[in-house]
Amino acid sequence: MNDHRAVVVGGGLAGVTAALELAGAGLDVTLLEGRPRLGGLAFSFKRGDLTVDNGQHVYMRCCTAYRWFLDRIGGTALAPLQDRLDVPVLDVAHPQGPRLGRLRRAALPVPLHLAGSLARYPHLSLAERAAVGRAALALRRLDPADPALDGVDFATWLGRHGQSARTVEALWDLVGIATLNATAGHCSLGLAAMVFKTGLLSEPGAADIGWARVPLGDLHDTLARKALDAAGVRTAVRTRVTGISRTPDGDWQVGTEGESLTAGTVVLAVPQREAHGLLPHGALDDRDKLLDIGTAPILNVHVVYDRKVLRQPFFAALGSPVQWVFDRTDASGLTDGGQYLALSQSAAQADIDEPVQVLRRKYLPELERLLPAARGAKVRDFFVTRERTATFAPTPGVGRLRPAARTDAPGLYLAGSWTATGWPATMESAVRSGLGAAHAALAVLGRPRENRLQEAA
Known part of the structure; x- marks a missing residue:
């Protein structure tokens, strides 16, 4: 033997x-x-002088195993975490014009660490924000390992706990699509409960976001x-x-x-x-x-501009087909004054097989809606990367x-x-x-x- x-x-x-x-x-x-x-x-792969990641990958402070992995290979300093969770959320479809909100945490115990941010979140009404608080407390009582939760979809549970369609779009799916690669209606309650309970309702810093600053x-x-x-x-x-x-x-x-x-x-x-x-x-x-x-796809749209059009490291979007946008300029090796943005599009079944030109016509105008500085900028390069079987489907x-x-x-x-x-x-x-x-x-x-x-x- x-x-x-x-x-x-x-x-x-x-x-x-x-x-x-x-x-x-x-x-x-x-x-x-x-x-x-x-x-x-x-x-990663090379495209001319750029070093391109096939997709934008992030992790959270609660990801203790991946953090161990980074430490084991000597990469912790190259993929740092935020000091505190801070996610800019831009809604371009608001009736009163584009509106920026933020999901951020305070130095308070759970669940008060997110209470102030939720109270000021402009993308939900006062009643919707109150309903989110009640649903979060109910979610905290769930056991993600309970087999009964695996057979229920997350959207059904949210509906039973008073969550409006707008609340699902502007909060639950904003986070859930990025972490689960599925909308609430196509996601197991067990997996959703695991993500939200562990990331948002376990420890104050659990949802702090980290990502690689190198390829x-x-x-x-x-x-x-x-x-x-x-x-x-x-x-x-x-x-x-x-x-x-x-x-x-x-x-x-x-x-x-x-x-x-x-x-x-x-x-x-x-x-x-x-x-x-x-x-x-x-x-x-x-x-x-x-x-x-089953499997679920992720599409990544890559745009290189001739100038800086985004002044934050990343943001999430509402009222737009764009989901999350990251600045990959430094990590890619771009040094000539331009800016390289990567759009991470999860649960991308509708777009994954579309031709590049179709995607260009769809996403470039959306970036101009979201980023006024992009309206006068020249697009040096536009390309996509497709992972048709990026993850298992969390159905x-x-x-x-x-x-x-x-x-x-x-x-x-x-x-x-x-x-x-x-x-x-x-x-x-x-x-x-x-x-x-x-x-x-x-x-x-x-x-x-x-x-x-x-x-x-």
Whole structure:
């Protein structure tokens, strides 16, 4: 038996995490990734002189696993958190003209930390703001792990608790679409409760936002590789796994197009459909359930102007198809006085397959509505990046489809944001899944582990 050897299939955040954790416990680990880089769906690429992230990725202070990951690879200082939650929200469809509001927290205990901001939030009426407070208190009493919540959609629950259509648009979906990649009507109450209860109603600073001030590839590829090398992990990119099978000795044989590896432990850290294709017969009670986990797209619109048109690092929009806008000028390496904005469009089913010219005609006028300074600016470049299967779809009932880390096949484990972490498809969920898979394996092997993060969480 090769109990001292492990193979991790997949070099996204889940796979890198699992490999680091297994290597830290003394295993001989090989990480296999089919792409020419690490990082999964949180990566960067070159476009001329620009370094472009495929999409805008953020995290919150409550994302303790991803924060551990950043610290583990030496990237914490490159993706800092806000001192305090502060989200500018611009409504361009207000009857009295464009109106700017802010969602920010005070240095007060929960739930008073958001009370002042909510009281002044101009995008809701006084009655709607009061109703939000009552719904938040009711939400705080929910247990996100209750299986009954998984079968109810969030919109139904909000309606039962007095939330108007305007309140859903201007508050609940403003946050929920970005974190869950679905509108309230298409989202499990269990996952929504998890996001809002953990992010907004657990600790005063839980929702403080962080994001990379450098290209994502600097973190999830370059620094991750250095950490893997230092841990003694052998990393092979451009290496596609073709099959996984048992050897006569009871080990696992992982076949690739160039070699075959034997190990006592295998972690499959790949998307659910790829995992379905690689899992051997009998590894899960009902392997086909993985195919029932839907996917949801995210579209990112990239615009480079010849001058500065936005003076804040980011903002969210109402009354517009634009959702969130981020200034990526410094991170991209643009230094000639122009400005590079990235529009992050979640739950983008309506736009994901539209031609670039159609999207240009749709989004450039909207940016001019939102940003008066853009009306006289020249557009140097306009392009889009599309992730058609960016996340698993958090639809009601998805919880019963998400598998645990441990399979029915001894020594074979699953990781990925789509597994049963309790979180939606986020970087946090991916890292938690990698830790969960590694810890399940180490428990079976009787190996001690140093990371106690999940127990603390």
